[in-house]
Amino acid sequence: MDGLRLVGQVPSKLAVLFIDYVVSRGLRDDVYFSQEGDPGADELGVVLRAQRAGDILLTRPVFVAREWADRVYDTSEGLIPDEEWRVHA
Template identity: 55%
Template sequence: MTFWNQWRVVVDEADRAQWVWEPLKSVGPLRFGMAHDDATQAVAGYLEPSPRSTNHYGDVVSHEFALTHAPGGPALTAYYDAGRLTCVAVNARRGPQVTLDGLRLVGRVPSELEAAFIEYTTTHGHELRYGPHADPGTETLGVVLRAQRAGDVVLSRPVFVAHDWADRCVHVPESRIPDSEWTDRHY
């Protein structure tokens, strides 16, 4: 496999870890508020810290986690504020499948996920909003449903936040989510 092709590979659904999202509380084994060492231990066996994957954005630090047994880039990016996990962005191509009441959120065609998410938020009384990049999300659940390229295909890349970051999380200029999540190319 060439260097460029490894960045386009999408993990089969059957090969993804299956995680459940508890809005504003946890994403699979990652609980908001945990320290990086605890997060590393929580995902051991499936994910490991990526080499040279730490970035600083003022008080916020991000760490990327890669699949333990597969080549390629990160499976997810964890953001820590004051040393505590406050945000998890799941890679559309390699990340675990994260569900909310059975609704699959990772690696989906964005328009199909958006339709299902509109139905979910309407049924459960959450206000759906759209950010400046036309990404749907809701502050009451603490999620923004981003899109990520996989070669010529676009797939869903959800960004989950803790309660402390939920206010204005959909509105990019006022969000506490680092600008890099909106501006960097995510491989």
């Protein structure tokens, strides 16, 4: 993603950079947030999960195939398996 570091980042800081990245590519209508507050973009097939690392939250991207990209961010209606949404540690 053009040098945007997605792994091990502070979630709130990466969310701003991610939104800027998506907007700069003309995909403004494609930024959504999961019910847990994780940003995602259908067009890119990615949701940026926050995962606990001890007492710290860091980012962990989840990429999906185009067939699963619709509502990649949606914890209840998207196609990402429920097990993924239950990962916290």
